[in-house]
Amino acid sequence: MDTNSDGRPVIEFRDVAYVLPNGQPLLAGLTVQVQPGETLVLLGRSGSGKTTTLKLINRLLTPASGEVLVNGAHTADSDVIQLRRGIGYVIQEVGLFPHYTVEKNVGLVPRIKGWPAARVHQRVEELLLMVGLDLRIAQRYPHQLSGGQRQRVGVARALAADPAILLMDEPFGALDAITRDELQCEFLRLQQRLNKTVVFVTHDLREALRLASRIALMESGRLVTVLSPAEFLRSKDPLPAAYMRAFGAGLDSVANRGDS
Amino acid sequence: MNLLHFLSQNHQQVLELTGEHLWLVGSSTLLAVLVGIPLGIVSAHWPVWNRPVLGTANVIQTIPSLALFGFLLPVPWIGERADRLAILALTLYALLPVIRNTYTGIRGVDPAVVEAGRGMGLTDGQLLFHVELPLALSVILSGVRVAVVVSVGLATIAAAIGAGGLGEFIFRGLAMVNNQLILAGAIPAAILALAADFSLGWLERRLRPR
Numbered sequence: 026m027d028t029n030s031d032g033r034p035v036i037e038f039r040d041v042a043y044v045l046p047n048g049q050p051l052l053a054g055l056t057v058q059v060q061p062g063e064t065l066v067l068l069g070r071s072g073s074g075k076t077t078t079l080k081l082i083n084r085l086l087t088p089a090s091g092e093v094l095v096n097g098a099h100t101a102d103s104d105v106i107q108l109r110r111g112i113g114y115v116i117q118e119v120g121l122f123p124h125y126t127v128e129k130n131v132g133l134v135p136r137i138k139g140w141p142a143a144r145v146h147q148r149v150e151e152l153l154l155m156v157g158l159d160l161r162i163a164q165r166y167p168h169q170l171s172g173g174q175r176q177r178v179g180v181a182r183a184l185a186a187d188p189a190i191l192l193m194d195e196p197f198g199a200l201d202a203i204t205r206d207e208l209q210c211e212f213l214r215l216q217q218r219l220n221k222t223v224v225f226v227t228h229d230l231r232e233a234l235r236l237a238s239r240i241a242l243m244e245s246g247r248l249v250t251v252l253s254p255a256e257f258l259r260s261k262d263p264l265p266a267a268y269m270r271a272f273g274a275g276l277d278s279v280a281n282r283g284d285s
Numbered sequence: 286m287n288l289l290h291f292l293s294q295n296h297q298q299v300l301e302l303t304g305e306h307l308w309l310v311g312s313s314t315l316l317a318v319l320v321g322i323p324l325g326i327v328s329a330h331w332p333v334w335n336r337p338v339l340g341t342a343n344v345i346q347t348i349p350s351l352a353l354f355g356f357l358l359p360v361p362w363i364g365e366r367a368d369r370l371a372i373l374a375l376t377l378y379a380l381l382p383v384i385r386n387t388y389t390g391i392r393g394v395d396p397a398v399v400e401a402g403r404g405m406g407l408t409d410g411q412l413l414f415h416v417e418l419p420l421a422l423s424v425i426l427s428g429v430r431v432a433v434v435v436s437v438g439l440a441t442i443a444a445a446i447g448a449g450g451l452g453e454f455i456f457r458g459l460a461m462v463n464n465q466l467i468l469a470g471a472i473p474a475a476i477l478a479l480a481a482d483f484s485l486g487w488l489e490r491r492l493r494p495r
Contacts (some may be wrong), residue, residue: 085404109403109405120398
């Protein structure tokens, strides 16, 4: 699974800036590396540049300056379609195709890649079971599913072509607390099994502490610091401290110690 | 009663003119779809084209139909035959609803769905044919429906330039001050319009995404 054990980063930002077409800067001076198999959580408030950072990885956005490297290759020089097919992408709104059944949604990329129908079918079933769904929903349409089921399908779809990298943009943000908790557990279980390189965007400190190998704290388009969950909890810096005040007591118990 | 009598006496001619009418409406609608849908796609994807394309279609719509027939008369090949001329004029009128609804349909696709598709590595063409067009289909079809219903009515005027169709009865009836003749053209035309409206409306509801 891990073809990249020499410690070379899977994703690397080198002094990256992003500016909107109207000239408004959204991101500046971003330098960060994501190591193979780790879950880097981008934590920050709305407008801090988290989603922008994510979209620079699969080139839904292109940097105004600086370089983004995926598997050692400059994304600017890569074939954008091939780049994206090697990266799973999950968003908060899920974005399932409403006119396709669950099976067709999950199997779309393998189908487009020309896999034979039987193999696509088998892969879809495997994925649905993997994300904890009943195979009976395979023939349903997205509007017939609950929010939690939809998001599971979204994750299954992102994993369909077995990408080594997974980008997740507040995937559990729109779910109720119990479903969110379930899916976070599921994520940790899956991650232990699949060992993908994950970049995960959230504004929820609890979620960050629970899922992250490392937390990249962002504010106003800049990366403030990168800390492990344990380091984050011990930090006396003003911004981490502000987050801990905002999210209150009991954070200690949720933090990912790297032993789960 | 008199009208029914007339229709049964002249059913051969009624059928013939209805056939001509369908030919005018059918071929012009087909052309409008073939030209209008691509134009709608272009204006939905490249905003610079939006104003010129929709603006032109809008302007065409404001030209009175008789005047448009007159303008097209000197056009080579087109002006040679009345039905060509009528079909082109009807096509031009049908463009606006087709273009506008294609544009609206594609712009109305949930941006999250488009972004998810793009993020998965769909090419622009795959995104268009697998996602945008299927999801816009019912809106596009409702534009086609409007175009057909309007064309059925407009095509009666084509008789004024000798292109045939049910307008023949209407113009003849007007000239002879014969209401029965007028109705013999108007009623089948109205039935055609209603039938087209109903069947395309049914198809549109079937195709509407949930």
